[in-house]
Amino acid sequence: MGELYVMDHPLIKHKLTYIRDKRTGSKEFRELVKEVAMLMGYEVTRNLELRDKEIETPVSKTTSQVIAGKKLGIVPILRAGLGMVEGMLSLLPAAKVGHVGLYRDPETLEPIEYYCKLPSDVEEREFIVTDPMLATGGSANAAITSLKNRGATNIRLMCLIAAPEGVKAVQEAHPDVDIYLAGLDEKLNDHAYIVPGLGDAGDRLFGTK
């Protein structure tokens, strides 16, 4: 079973409160989502490999460490996952960005894939899939399956808020995938929205509806 990491940093908790607040408009919402993604990035990248590098400081020679240069890929689930990309790229500027386009059919709640474009060397990359919301888990599962069908073997899932149902669904379908959350909420409502959640992440990010 994949690991579940729920962030407990005060800055993340603080910013998540304003992301949830219905009075927060799109501009501030976008900024906060970007900032929380960046802060979460510290945890999501905690186990990146390092290698030694010989350098010279103004005082002496020394051996220091840099990221080993493993290839990384960030894959937002369109649309809402896009809001988390910039924050991650500010930490990992060399990462490539793939896109999986999915929407959840409002009647059936089934994910419908309409786009997928990944970096060409899929097999060699470590992927971080981003989506603010993990509700039933259908969209995340479909995105992860899509990556695996194209050859990806190393995948992490990074979401702002999840319902327990979504976490369970991903853990069952993809036990090799670790999940990183800023917050784990109570439940889903009758429309499969997360309670208390933040509403519709895509609409709040992009001002639609």
Ligand SMILES: O=P(O)(O)OC[C@H]1O[C@H](OP(=O)(O)OP(=O)(O)O)[C@H](O)[C@@H]1O
């Ligand atoms: O876990 P699930 O039950 O599948 O629900 C979560 C999905 O729903 C939202 O996307 P939505 O379908 O609203 O598309 P959008 O990002 O284009 O708004 C959200 O961003 C997730 O991708």
Ligand SMILES: O=c1cc[nH]c(=O)[nH]1
């Ligand atoms: O709460 C939810 C559930 C699905 N999609 C969202 O944007 N929010």
Ligand SMILES: [Mg+2]
């Ligand atoms: Mg939406």
